[in-house]
Amino acid sequence: xxxxxxxxxxxxxxxxxxxxxxxxxxxxxxxxxxxxxxxxxxxxxxxxxxxxxxxxxxxxxxxxxxxxxxxxxxxxxxxxxxxxxxxxxxxxxxxxxxxxxxxxxxxxxxxxxxxxxxxxxxxxxxxxxxxxxxxxxxxxxxxxxxxxxxxxxxxxxxxxxxxxxxxxxxxxxxxxxxxxxxxxxxxxxxxxxxxxxxxxxxxx
Amino acid sequence: xxxxxxxxxxxxxxxxxxxxxxxxxxxxxxxxxxxxxxxxxxxxxxxxxxxxxxxxxxxxxxxxxxxxxxxxxxxxxxxxxxxxxxxxxxxxxxxxxxxxxxxxxxxxxxxxxxxxxxxxxxxxxxxxxxxxxxxxxxxxxxxxxxxxxxxxxxxxxxxxxxxxxxxxxxxxxxxxxxxxxxxxxxxxxxxxxxxxxxxxxxxx
Numbered sequence: 001x002x003x004x005x006x007x008x009x010x011x012x013x014x015x016x017x018x019x020x021x022x023x024x025x026x027x028x029x030x031x032x033x034x035x036x037x038x039x040x041x042x043x044x045x046x047x048x049x050x051x052x053x054x055x056x057x058x059x060x061x062x063x064x065x066x067x068x069x070x071x072x073x074x075x076x077x078x079x080x081x082x083x084x085x086x087x088x089x090x091x092x093x094x095x096x097x098x099x100x101x102x103x104x105x106x107x108x109x110x111x112x113x114x115x116x117x118x119x120x121x122x123x124x125x126x127x128x129x130x131x132x133x134x135x136x137x138x139x140x141x142x143x144x145x146x147x148x149x150x151x152x153x154x155x156x157x158x159x160x161x162x163x164x165x166x167x168x169x170x171x172x173x174x175x176x177x178x179x180x181x182x183x184x185x186x187x188x189x190x191x192x193x194x195x196x197x198x199x200x201x202x203x204x
Numbered sequence: 205x206x207x208x209x210x211x212x213x214x215x216x217x218x219x220x221x222x223x224x225x226x227x228x229x230x231x232x233x234x235x236x237x238x239x240x241x242x243x244x245x246x247x248x249x250x251x252x253x254x255x256x257x258x259x260x261x262x263x264x265x266x267x268x269x270x271x272x273x274x275x276x277x278x279x280x281x282x283x284x285x286x287x288x289x290x291x292x293x294x295x296x297x298x299x300x301x302x303x304x305x306x307x308x309x310x311x312x313x314x315x316x317x318x319x320x321x322x323x324x325x326x327x328x329x330x331x332x333x334x335x336x337x338x339x340x341x342x343x344x345x346x347x348x349x350x351x352x353x354x355x356x357x358x359x360x361x362x363x364x365x366x367x368x369x370x371x372x373x374x375x376x377x378x379x380x381x382x383x384x385x386x387x388x389x390x391x392x393x394x395x396x397x398x399x400x401x402x403x404x405x406x407x408x
Binding site for chain 1: 205206207208209210211214217218219220221222223224225226227228229230231232233234235236253254255256257258259260261262263264265268290292295298299302303304305306307308312317337338339340345346348350352353355357359361362363364365366367368369371372373375376377378379380381385386387389390391392393394395396397398399400401402403404405406407408
């Protein structure tokens, strides 16, 4: 026998409790730090758990942001420079990464506030997180305003991928568990992974 | 020293290899079975790893689908009935769930093909997966065509949530690890989770 939470239970639920529940029910999530910089060199770092694969060719990734939150610095910087980085979390940095969600003022860099290190590579304007094992450089491609609740979807194209040696398998699969990448659930729960199996391509 | 894969490496990469790589680099993903039915009662079940939280009030969840795949039965059914279910995977059913991604004909139900059981509850037209521990009932809300690569984003509102007793914490957090929910990476890799910690709300 399962517990049932109905739509009317949800409406009556205290706001913070509902946020915890609804953020948990979608399953485990990708959790990454997005690094950006503004025109005058002020860096920003923010944690996101709404990263989704959009397509492999061209290589596109999206994430969702709320316009009324600290994440607005991320949006402003992406629109200003066209550049951002996505950096996977690992067990050594998830507490610092979580701390980046505090509402720091625009003039405070979350790199300084959390003790994570900005790393610059190639021609990428935006900073990477040095302590992150899997790092992506993205170019901003499209902003889609989700009118249903005023959130914003950002789509970017992957320009460079960085990961530890020995993590990519012959067929292109990147073993992010081997790279130490972690996952999250809800608003504040972090989890290691333990591989069950890779399964063959399914045929009728 | 990290391995670097550039945009030009990606362009030259064999198509299947690029698909494996790009599907891996976004981090761990939610992986769920979406259950639907058409007007004449033909059920469909399809596996998705693109589920994302859109908002808690109203409670909204999205997923992305390719229009040119087996997933089109899911889309057609959602548009026909306005109803669908999202069902978490666990270690007992992930092989059957993965098998649902084979290109079955419209007249074949993936419930029959995989041996998973359709379950009907309340007024929900769409079938749940009986063997799934965390189940959501959704009403279709919005379709957004992503013109950048012809994928489709579907946004739905959560109407009912079902989960095992003892899994919801006092503050609303649903302990999906306790419920046996698993995560995935890439196109075919399935993983258990192992909790690191829940962290307190971050303050400056």
